[in-house]
Amino acid sequence: MLHIKPILSSLMRSKSSPILLLLQIILSVAIVANASFIIYERLSLMQRESGYAEAQILTFSVYNFDPAIDNIKQNEVDQLILRALPNVIDASSSNMLPLSGGGWMDRYVDGPNEDTAKSTPGFAFYLGNDHLLNVMGAKLVAGRNFNPDEINTNIDDSGMLALVSQPLAKAFWGDESPLGKTMYQGTQTVTIIGVVDKLQGAWVDHENFEYSVIQNVDFGGSSSNKMYMVRALPEHIPALEEAIRSALHAENPNRVLDNFQTVAELRNLSYSNHRLMATVLSMMVVLLLLITALGLTGMVMFNIQRRTKQIGTRRALGARKRDIIQYFMVENYLICIVGGLIGGVLALVLGQQLMSLYSLPMVPVIYPIMSVIGLLVVTTLAVIVPATKAANISPAMATRSV
Amino acid sequence: MLSMKNINKVFKTDLVETHALRDFNLEVKEGEFVAVTGPSGSGKTTFLNIAGLLEGFTSGEFSLDGVNVSNLSDNHSAKVRNEKIGFIFQGFNLIPDLNLAENVEVPLRYRGMDANERKRRVESALEQVGLGARMQHLPTQLSGGQQQRVAIARALAGEPRFLLADEPTGNLDSLMARQVMELLEKINQQGTTIIMVTHDPELARRAQRNIQIVDGQVCDFSMYQPAATGTR
Numbered sequence: 001m002l003h004i005k006p007i008l009s010s011l012m013r014s015k016s017s018p019i020l021l022l023l024q025i026i027l028s029v030a031i032v033a034n035a036s037f038i039i040y041e042r043l044s045l046m047q048r049e050s051g052y053a054e055a056q057i058l059t060f061s062v063y064n065f066d067p068a069i070d071n072i073k074q075n076e077v078d079q080l081i082l083r084a085l086p087n088v089i090d091a092s093s094s095n096m097l098p099l100s101g102g103g104w105m106d107r108y109v110d111g112p113n114e115d116t117a118k119s120t121p122g123f124a125f126y127l128g129n130d131h132l133l134n135v136m137g138a139k140l141v142a143g144r145n146f147n148p149d150e151i152n153t154n155i156d157d158s159g160m161l162a163l164v165s166q167p168l169a170k171a172f173w174g175d176e177s178p179l180g181k182t183m184y185q186g187t188q189t190v191t192i193i194g195v196v197d198k199l200q201g202a203w204v205d206h207e208n209f210e211y212s213v214i215q216n217v218d219f220g221g222s223s224s225n226k227m228y229m230v231r232a233l234p235e236h237i238p239a240l241e242e243a244i245r246s247a248l249h250a251e252n253p254n255r256v257l258d259n260f261q262t263v264a265e266l267r268n269l270s271y272s273n274h275r276l277m278a279t280v281l282s283m284m285v286v287l288l289l290l291i292t293a294l295g296l297t298g299m300v301m302f303n304i305q306r307r308t309k310q311i312g313t314r315r316a317l318g319a320r321k322r323d324i325i326q327y328f329m330v331e332n333y334l335i336c337i338v339g340g341l342i343g344g345v346l347a348l349v350l351g352q353q354l355m356s357l358y359s360l361p362m363v364p365v366i367y368p369i370m371s372v373i374g375l376l377v378v379t380t381l382a383v384i385v386p387a388t389k390a391a392n393i394s395p396a397m398a399t400r401s402v
Numbered sequence: 403m404l405s406m407k408n409i410n411k412v413f414k415t416d417l418v419e420t421h422a423l424r425d426f427n428l429e430v431k432e433g434e435f436v437a438v439t440g441p442s443g444s445g446k447t448t449f450l451n452i453a454g455l456l457e458g459f460t461s462g463e464f465s466l467d468g469v470n471v472s473n474l475s476d477n478h479s480a481k482v483r484n485e486k487i488g489f490i491f492q493g494f495n496l497i498p499d500l501n502l503a504e505n506v507e508v509p510l511r512y513r514g515m516d517a518n519e520r521k522r523r524v525e526s527a528l529e530q531v532g533l534g535a536r537m538q539h540l541p542t543q544l545s546g547g548q549q550q551r552v553a554i555a556r557a558l559a560g561e562p563r564f565l566l567a568d569e570p571t572g573n574l575d576s577l578m579a580r581q582v583m584e585l586l587e588k589i590n591q592q593g594t595t596i597i598m599v600t601h602d603p604e605l606a607r608r609a610q611r612n613i614q615i616v617d618g619q620v621c622d623f624s625m626y627q628p629a630a631t632g633t634r
Contacts, residue, residue, distance in 0.1 A: 003511050010499035013540070313495040316456055317556070318484020318512040320477045395483070396456040398495055399447055399568050 007331050021299050022339045025375065028292045029343025030350050033371040035281045037351070037363040042274040042281075051198025052098055053137030054264040055234045056089070059097050060244065064224040066254035072153050074252065075220035079131070081247050082228065087236035092131040093220030094227050096124070096202055099267045103202035106213070108183035108190060117184065120172045123165070123211035124201025127155065127219040133163070133196070135231045141166060143179045143194030146216040153221040160190040160215055165199035167210035190215065204270045229263075237262060292375065293382040296336075300328055300386040304393075311390055312397025321391035328387035329380070336379045340372035347371065403564060403595050404430040404453065409462035411448050411618075422448040423459070424618040430564075430597060435590040437609035438599045445618040447568075450599045454487055454566045455479040467563050484512050488557030488594075492569035494549045496541040496556075502528060503537040506556045513560065527559035528552070531585060547578030554585060564595035571605060583608060 011018050064074070075093055082091035096103030104125040111117030126132070130146040146161055162183070169178045178192045199212035220226040232240055241260045248257060304311065311324055319327075351363030409426040412419055422445045430436050440446045451457040452464065455471060464472050467486055474482065483489075496505050503524050510520045528534045531551035533544075541549050550570060557565055567586065571579035583605060590596050598609060606612050614621040 006500055006504045006507070006511070009501070009504065010497070013499045309493075309495065310497055313489075313491070313497070314508065314512075315480065316454065316483060316489050316495075317509040318480050318560075320480045320512075323512060394457060395454075395480075396451045398489065398491060399451055399454075399456065401492060 002326070002330050004330060004334070007327065008334060011331065011334065017299055017302070018335050021295055021335055022342075024292055024295050025336055025339030026343040026346055028288050029340050029368060029371045029375060030346040032285050032288055032374070033344065033347035033367040034350055034354065034363055035285050036371065037367045038360070039278045039281045039285070040367075041361065042278040045204070046271045046274050046278075048200075049198065050099060050200045050263070050267065051136075051138055051196075052200070052263050053231060054099075054267055055262055056137065056231050056237070057135060057263040058230045058232065058237050058240050058244075058260060059100075059263065059266070060228055060230075060241075060260045061258050062226045062228065062248070063256040063258065064226075064252075064254065065256070066252065069224065069252070069254070071224055072221035075218060075226065077251060078226075078228070078248060079129075079220065081251055082230055082244065083131075085230075085240070085243050085247060087232050087240070089231040089233070090131050090134045091228060091230040092128050092135045093218055094132060094229055095127040095217075095219040097227060097229070097266060098136070098200055098202065098263055099204060099270050100202050101204075101266075101270050105201075106185065108185055108213075110181070110183060112184055120168065120183070121211055122208050123168050123213050124199075124203075124208075126199075126212060126214040127217040128214050129216070129218040132214060132229075135229045136199070137231070138199050139197040141195050141197045142177065143192070145194060150216050152217045155215075155217050155219075155222060156188075157217070158188070160185070160188055160217075161193045162190045162216075163194040163196050163199075163214040164192055165196050165210060165212040167198075168212065169195050171211065204267075204274075289374065289378050293378045296332055296379055296382040297386055300332065300383050300390075303328070304386055304390040307390075308393055308397055309400070311393045312395055312400070315393065315395035316398040324391040324393075325384070325387045328383055328390060332379050332383045333376065336375055337372070340368075340375055344368035344372060403432045403434070403467060404428070404597070405463075405465045406453075407463040409452065409464060410460045411445075411452065412460045421618050423452070426462070426615075426618065426620060428613065428620055430595060432595055433590075433593055434611060435587070435596045435609045436598070436611045436613060437606035438597060438613045438615060439601060439603060439606045440615035442601065444615045446599050446601075446615055448618075449615060450566060450568050450597075453597060454489060455483050480512075484509055484560065486563040488560060488562035488565040490550070490553050490557050490565060490567040490570045492572040494541070494546070494553045494573070496549055496552055498541055501538050501540055502533060502544075502552050502555075505541065505552060506559050509556065509560045523559045523561075524555075527555040530558060531555040545578065546574050547581055550574060550578070550582050551585065554582070554589070558589065558594075562594070564597065565589065567596060567598040569600055570598060571602070572600070579605070 079091055079093060082088060105122050106125040107122050108120045109117035129151045130148050133140065133145050150161055152159065164178055178195060181192045183190045183192065201209050201212050203209060230240065230244065245257050314324065347363060347368040354360045355362050406426055406428045409423050411423040412421055438446060438449060452459050466482065471482060506524045506527055507520050510523060525534060528537055531554050533548060533551055533555065541552065570586065571582050574582060586596060600606055
C-alpha cells in the first residue's frame with residue numbers, strides 16, 4: 001500500500017516548498033538531459049577510429065639550414081637511413097600530419113572545363129611516396145598502391161596518381177568505382193588508382209574530416225623543411241627519437257630536428273577542446289544533481305522538523321517505521337516524477353532550440369528518460385537518510401505538549 | 403482488559419536516575435471509564451505512554467486484552483496500537499493537510515483495510531460524532547471542539563478495544579468540553595473501555611472510577627479494589 005492519494009492531496013494543500021523543488025527538478029532534468037547528450041556527442045567524436053596506427057607512428061620535422069644541400073638527394077638518403085634504423089617498420093616523408101590541426105586542403109574537378117566540371121568536396125591533401133600507406137597503417141580496399149618508380153619529386157610534375165579515402169569515393173562517385181577515373185587539378189590531370197578504407201584529415205571538427213587523398217609526390221624533396229613519419233611498435237617509440245636524431249645528424253649535422261610527436265599525441269591535442277567541454281559539462285551535471293540532492297534532503301529535513309508531532313501521531317496510530325520512510329519516499333518520488341515529466345518535455349524543447357540556434361543534433365528521447373531515472377536514484381539517496389531519521393521519532397511525541 | 407503489575411520506569415541521565423513510575427499496579431476491566439488524575443510531574447504522561455505502547459518501561463509486566471505486551475517488537479506494538487487502542491490527544495493531533503475523511507482514514511490505511519471498508523467506517527465514525535456532513539473540510543475550518551470530535555471519530559473508526567484519552571478537553575472551552583465529555587460517555591455506554599488522563603478533578607468525577615497518580619504510584623479511590631494489590 002503506497003497511500004499515494006492522501007500524500008498527493010497533502011502535497012496539493014501545502015504547495016510552496018514542493019513547487020520550488022519541482023522547479024529545481026524541472027530545470028535539472030532539462031539541463032542534465034541536454035548536457036549529457038552533448039557530453040555523449042563529444043565523447044563519440046573523440047572515440048572515432050582514425051584508421052591510423054596512431055601509437056606506432058612517430059612524426060617529426062626537419063629544418064635544413066645548409067645552403068648547399070640537395071633537397072631531393074638528402075630526402076632519399078634520410079628515408080633510407082630511417083628505414084634502416086633498428087625496430088623501424090617503415091618511414092616516409094609527408095607534407096602534412098594526420099589529426100594535427102594543420103595541413104593542406106584541395107579539391108578535384110571531373111573535367112577540363114572549369115565552368116561545366118563538377119567539383120569534389122574538399123579533402124585533406126597528403127603527398128607521399130609508396131611507403132606512406134604502410135607507415136600510416138591504412139588499408140587499401142580497391143586498386144593498388146603507388147609503385148616505387150611512379151613517385152614524383154615535385155608537385156608540378158606530370159603523371160599524377162591518387163589514392164582516395166572510401167568516404168570521399170562514396171560521396172563523389174556513389175556506388176561507381178573511382179578506379180581509373182581522370183580528375184583535374186588546375187592544369188594537371190590525376191588518375192585514381194586506389195581506394196583506402198579510412199584516411200582522416202588534419203582537422204577533427206571539419207565536416208570533411210573523412211575525405212582524404214594521397215598523391216604520389218615525395219614531398220621531402222621539394223622543400224628544405226620536411227616532415228617525416230616513422231612507424232615502429234609502441235614499445236620501441238620512446239627510444240626512437242634519440243636514434244633518429246643521432247642517425248640523421250651523423251649524416252648531416254646542419255639541421256634541426258624538432259616536434260617529435262606520435263599521431264596518438266597529435267590526436268590527443270586535437271581533441272583537447274572536446275575533452276575540456278565534456279569534462280566541464282560532466283562536472284556541471286554532477287553539480288546539478290548534487291544541488292538537487294541537497295534541495296531534496298533539505299526539504300525532507302525541514303518537513304520532518306515541521307511534522308515531528310504528526311510523525312509521532314502517525315506512529316501512535318499504527319504506522320510502522322517503514323510506513324514513515326515510505327511516506328517520505330513516495331512524497332518525493334511524486335515530486336520527482338512530475339518534475340521529471342515536465343523537465344523531460346522542457347529538455348526536448350531546449351534541445352530543439354539548441355538545434356536551431358547552434359545547429360546541434362536533436363537530443364534523443366532516451367536522454368530525458370535517463371536523466372529522470374538518474375534523478376530517481378538521486379532522490380532515493382537524498383531522502384532515505386532523513387526519512388530513516390524521521391522513522392525513529394518516538395510515537396510518544398504524540399502526547400508531548402509542544 | 404488492561405493489567406499492569408509492578409511497572410517501573412526509570413529515566414537515566416549521567417547524573418541522576420528518575421523514577422517516573424514506581425511499582426505501578428493497575429487493573430482496568432472491560433467497559434470501565436477510568437479517569438487518571440494527578441499533579442504535573444506525577445507520572446501521568448508516562449503512564450499514558452506506557453499504556454498506549456508509545457514507549458517501553460524498565461521492569462514489570464503489562465498485558466492488554468489478555469496478551470502480554472511487555473516486550474513487543476516495534477512493528478508488533480505498532481500493530482497492537484493500530485488495532486486495539488484508540489488515541490485522543492489534548493492537541494487533537496489532526497493532520498492539517500488532510501481533510502476530515504482523510505484524517506479519520508489514517509489508522510485504517512495503516513491496517514491495510516480496503517477502500518470500501520475504509521469509506522464505510524469513516525462515514526459511520528464521522529456520523530457518530532455529528533460531522534458526517536463536513537467530510538471534505540480541513541481541520542483548520544473547524545472549531546476546537548469539532549476538531550476533537552474528528553479525533554474521536556478517528557479513534558473510533560478502528561473499532562478499538564479501548565480508548566486512551568490524554569486531556570481530551572484541555573484545549574477546549576467549557577461548553578465544548580462538556581460536549582466532548584458527553585460524547586465520550588456515550589461511547590463508553592456503548593461498551594468501549596476508556597482511560598482518560600486529566601488534571602481536571604471535575605471532569606474526573608464524571609468517570610466511574612478515579613485513579614490518582616502521586617510520585618509515580620497509584621492512589622486508588624475507586625469502588626473496585628485493583629486485583630494486583632490483592633494478590634501481593
